[in-house]
Each structure stands twice: as structure tokens, then as C-alpha cells.
Amino acid sequence: MEGIRWLRDNGFHIHSIVCDGMRGLFQELKHYKGQMCQFHQLMIVCRYLTQRPEMPAAIELLALAKMLTRTDKESFMDLLDLWSVKWADFLKERSLDSQTGKTYYTHKRLRTMR
Numbered sequence: 001m002e003g004i005r006w007l008r009d010n011g012f013h014i015h016s017i018v019c020d021g022m023r024g025l026f027q028e029l030k031h032y033k034g035q036m037c038q039f040h041q042l043m044i045v046c047r048y049l050t051q052r053p054e055m056p057a058a059i060e061l062l063a064l065a066k067m068l069t070r071t072d073k074e075s076f077m078d079l080l081d082l083w084s085v086k087w088a089d090f091l092k093e094r095s096l097d098s099q100t101g102k103t104y105y106t107h108k109r110l111r112t113m114r
Helices: 002-009 023-028 038-049 056-066 073-086 108-113
Strands: 016-019 033-036 094-096 103-105
Touching: 033 038, 038 056, 038 108, 056 073, 056 108, 103 108
Parallel strands: 016 033
Antiparallel strands: 094 103
16 A cells, blocks of 8 residues: 555556455555456465366366466456356255254355356
8 A cells, every 4th residue: 555655646647456366455445446466366266276176167167267367358257157157056066064964065165266
């Protein structure tokens, strides 16, 4: 924030900001157009899916995420929508916790990434 204040105070006009995805930073900068750094987006996906996922849905999603820097927003969003439709039933699968009797999403980490 100090750097942004310095830029504004020295006559710079800020059109948009690319940052590392810190939630507090996005909230603080909400009056600017903002984007999370694509590298950090990919690292978040890798943290949830691992570098070598085993499930076909996760393998496809990781490959799609790696295309992020080589495609435009509309194409990427279309591909992500197609992936979501293809794997919709898989992502809705639920498992039963035998101790509590409650169900939970079986593929929670993968669901988080869609």
C-alpha cells in the first residue's frame, strides 16, 4: 500500500494491479481493476492437486491450468466450463462418514479448484 501511495503522490495514474493473491490485498485494492499473478494462480492449483495428480479429472484440470499463460481469458473460461460439465457428476460424488452418519464431498480439493 505504501508503494501505491507513493506512485499516486508522484503523479502516476494506476489503471490496474497484478498481485500475488493475498486476500487482504485484494480487499484493500478493491477500487482498482485487479488480477492475481498467473504464476501464483498456477501454484495454488498445484498445491490443491499436487504436481502429479492421479485422478483423470485432476490431470485434465492441471493441464488446463498450465495453459493459463498461453491463452486468452475467453478461451480459458470456455475450456474450464467444458471441464466442469464433463466432470460434474464426479465432482458431486459424496462419501459417508461412518462415525457421524454425515456425508461429505469425496473430491473436496478438486471441487475447490473449479
